Amino acid sequence: MSTKRCFHCNEPVPAGFNFGCQFDGEARSFCCAGCLAVADTIIKSDLADYYRFRTEPASKANAVPTELAAALTEFDTPDILADISIQQGELTEIELSISGISCAACAWLIEKQLRQLPAVHQVNVNSATQRCHLIWHATQAPLSQVLNTLAKIGYQASPFIADHEEQIFKSELHQFLKRLAVSGIMTMQVMMLAVALYFGDYTGIEISHQGYLRWISLVLTLPVVLYAAIPFVKSAWRGIKAKQLNMDVPVSLAIYYTFFASAYATAFSTGEVYFESVCMFTFLLQLGKFFEYRARARARDATSNLLKIMPVAATLLHNEQQQTVSAKRLTIGDIILIKPGETIAADGDIIIGSSSADESMLTGEYAAIAKNVGDKVLAGSTNHDGLLQVKVTQPLLSSHLGQIIALQQRTLSQKPAILQKTDRLARYFVERLLLIAVATFLLWYFWLDADRAFWITLSVLVATCPCALSLAAPTAVTCALASLNRRGVLIKNSMVLDVLPELTHIVFDKTGTLTEGRFSIAKVTILDERFTVSGVLNLIANLECYSEHPIARAFTSHLTQQLTLQQVDIQVGGGISAHYQDKVLKVGSAVFCKVNSPEPAMVYVSYDNTCIAAINLHDALRPEVPQLISMLRQQGYQLVMLTGDSSMQAEALQQQLQFDLMKKGCTPAQKVAEIERLVQAGHKVLMLGDGINDNPAFHAAHVSVTLETGSDLSKNQADVVLLQPSIGLLNDLMQASTQAQRVIKQNLYWAAGYNLLIIPLAVAGYVSPYIAVLGMSFSSLLVVSNSLRLLKK
Incomplete structure (x- = not known):
């Protein structure tokens, strides 16, 4: 006999439970009163389509307890609301983090339910990031009422404290999209006119019609050169002021040299026009930079959810009176009251009470830690059982949790090492390209043919423009990052793609890494x-x-x-x-x-x-471990297990998995010593762990990898984070790094080979600007297409 499943969450219905209702003419069973209450609310709110169109079951629901309803009212305190929201006239804007969203139907349900509230002005739910952007009249409905409305349909929401860095990042990404759209749309329009001009050259086109098409092309190109291409000009100018010739110097020269030459040809009805090249060149470069920026945005979304555990409110004890205050406004020496189930708002020492705390966000250990008078508690950890009075020793922003978030921002600003290498190559190339262009102009103007000097110099700049070189590494790197992110692997450190293909040893922690934790x-x-x-x-x-x-x-x-x-x-x-x-x-x-x-x-x-x-x-x-160990061994890696567990389970794992080296009962210092011994012997070492006790070993290894289920500190210290609960992704990481290195080398060889071939032909005058544009475009498209192959991996 098959087990009954809950209509709301699909969990088994315990024997003897009789919670049920009628829906679409059928009897539906529920596993608890909470799921029944949520379903009843959804159906009675005319939102039953959620159950008809959802693709996944909802998370298990609980009826809204009195304690939760009371806790939500803390967000209505003026000081706290001011810290977590933005006031826009009579409207209040806030970002909410919502747990339990499993598919697009959940997002639809939340939006429909909130829009029924008269106070709500605008609501948008992103099911991928599990966030809700809400604009409402706070004077008509307090935030606690909105959160209670969500709780009644089974979703627990809390304010997401987006930091200033993230707000800037979103603004920049929006600007990228607008510039990409402008250059892309104008490229399509100008290309259509260019086709007419090219065919007109062969079939015969009236001068007046040709001039009309040229002027239209000029007008359509203006938004590209005056808006979409401006970031390249600014970057080139910053480089020149810093006495550094970056990649954007020849890019800017090529774009504006070609544009003004084409504008001159249009105004005086002489020579050729290359407005389509200006637009297409700008679009391709913007596309490559957008790929890079979007990969970083994906990385930020994957890690910035750590901000949702940032405490918002605290109960301050002043003259034995309880006062709800913003957690950000606590200072050293304040006495705060921590109730059972609450998130601790600051680092501090317990002065009254005993309890246990969940510090897995720092330690990666799931076992509760007993806390008594005199013990330290950490901001962001959860108080389990007892009532505590804590004296604040570190305010929120300088607490362990605040330091973790600061580390996160620092790692997201890093630039991959392979791009630093191509930047150095680009500076060398740019210097010589500009010298060649100047020498070409002088040679043709003073000795060969002054009338052709301008156009041949343009051919040299366009044909040898470092578009392919500038796209060679970034597109490959970002496509590899996007592919890995899609599979659940986040690379955070710039050196990883360089080092991974050279690895010889892989070191594993046991608890929480090889085992489920x-x-x-x-x-x-x-x-x-x-x-x-x-x-x-x-x-x-x-x-x-x-x-x-x-x-x-x-x-x-x-x-x-x-x-x-x-x-x-x-x-x-x-x-x-x-x-x-x-x-x-x-x-x-x-x-x-x-x-x-x-x-x-x-x-x-x-x-x-x-x-x-x-x-x-x-x-x-972990079920995927035996297959992973087998694949890594076949690829020639030496496999090592270093664990602090001194029990027989370590011996059992060694017998089952047959590591090349296993040491149990290791302290963090002993793990570091063993990895340093391997490094000093000339080996390249990767360390895979999940807890704060693995952090010293992370620093000793060449590459460090941790799991999403690991401690937050380890996720911020590690070079790579596996965003899914499977260490089988380690094999994907190794293969993707090798493939990315191969594609980057192919791109660089092609870009260098193309320029070595085209430069002498362009200088000699055998490459017209028209052919130069086609060659440059083909070279760039080849590099981008080759890089895009990484997305199929």
Whole structure:
């Protein structure tokens, strides 16, 4: 018999649950009251098309609890709202981060629901970035009302604190798109007129018609030279002021030299016009730069979501009175109150209370960390159980979390090393190209034929214009980055594409890297024959429903029957207990369960002061690891595992995967020492890890790679981030780097070979400007087309 699935979230419906409703003439079942409430709200709001057209099930919903509704009202505080939004007259603008968006239907549902609110002026939801841009009348409806509206249909939203850098980045990207559109549209229009002019030269065209087409082409080219091409002029001018001849100097010369020559020919009805070349040349260069910029934008979108964990509000204690304030306005010495489930708003020391905290955003470790008086807590981490009073030691912007975000901005501004090499080559090439152009003009003007000097010099500039060279590396690099990003690989460090093809050794961490980093049940030992394995697991699952502890997640799927528990109590660092059938049920450590001679295990279960079961948990091997190890070994890499785990699981993995070298029980310093030994022996080393304890090893290796599920600090320190929870992407990274290097070399060989061939022909006068344009365009298109092959990988 097939298991019933929840109509809203598609999770299994537990036995004995009778939540249901009628929809489209059929009975629909739900796994909990929250999903039923959400579905009921959606259907009654005339938004039932969401269920008809969605492509993926929604995230599991919960009815909006009173605590959540109360917490959302913090965003209505004037100081906090001012920090997280922008006021535009009577309207307020804000960016929201929304969890639970699974497809375009979710975005449609959110937009339709919010547009029903009279206070909402404009709303746009991006399902890819899981963000919502909202403009509304805050005086008519507080922000908490908007967020509650989303919560009622199953989506948890919070303000996204976009930083100044990101706002500038979006503005620049918008300008890129406008310039690209202008140059692209004008290229198409001018090309049509150019075709008429070219055919007219062969078939005979009246002078008046020719002049008319030329003047129209001139007018259509003006937006290109006065707007779309301006960034090249500015860049060239900055280079000249800095006494550096960058790639944009000959680019600007070619564009404006050709334009003014064509304008002269149009005004005086002499010579040839090349307006289509000006437009096409500008469009191709803008396209190449847009590819590069868009890849960086994709990288920024992938990492900037770290900003959504930035705390917004804090509860300040002043004269024993609670006051809601903006987290950004906390100062050293302030006393703040941290309630269970809240995000900690600043780095500080606990002065009253005890609890446990989720610091996985820094450490990559999913196990909760016990916190007592005197212990430090970190901004952005989550308080699990207890009520804490914390004395602020570092304000938000200078906290660990603030430093992480600052690191992120720094890495996104880096330029790939291969582009730095082509820049040096370009400077060498540009200097000689300008000298050749000047020498060509002087030679023809004073010694050969003064009437042809201008046009032959134009041919030299156009034919040898470094368009192909300027596109050779950037297009290949950005296409490789786009291809890798599409597959879930983000390259952040400039040296990676250079070093990866030379790697000899790959070093792996174990926990959270080779393994999933999440607890799962390895063995259940029943110590009381009155109970069965499934019965014990169902008892634990019922009890752990009240806990936020990571261990609880190992048991949630074993909930088969809802039980009535009373007097549930959580002991931080010990376990959880409740009264079941008038007797005490406990799940937790040996001390908490009062087990005298326990069988070795991680979790114990006692009922009526009798130990009834012992459960061993373990970290499962990622399913893609055996195949990845096999492929890397076949490619000739030496594989090493360095782990801090000293248990037998490390030995078991070694027997299964057969690493060339395995060392267990390693401290961070020992990992660094081992990698340094390999480096000193002349090997090129890549380190793959996921936690803050791997960061020193990251710096010791030539290339560092981490997972999206790893700590935020490791993601900001690493050269490469695997954005999907699969280390099988490491093989894609290795192959893509090799392919990118091969394409870059092909592009550079072609660009250099073409220029070596065309320069003497152009200087000798055998290449007319018309042929020069065709040659330059063909060379550029060949380079771009060759690079675009990387997108198909």
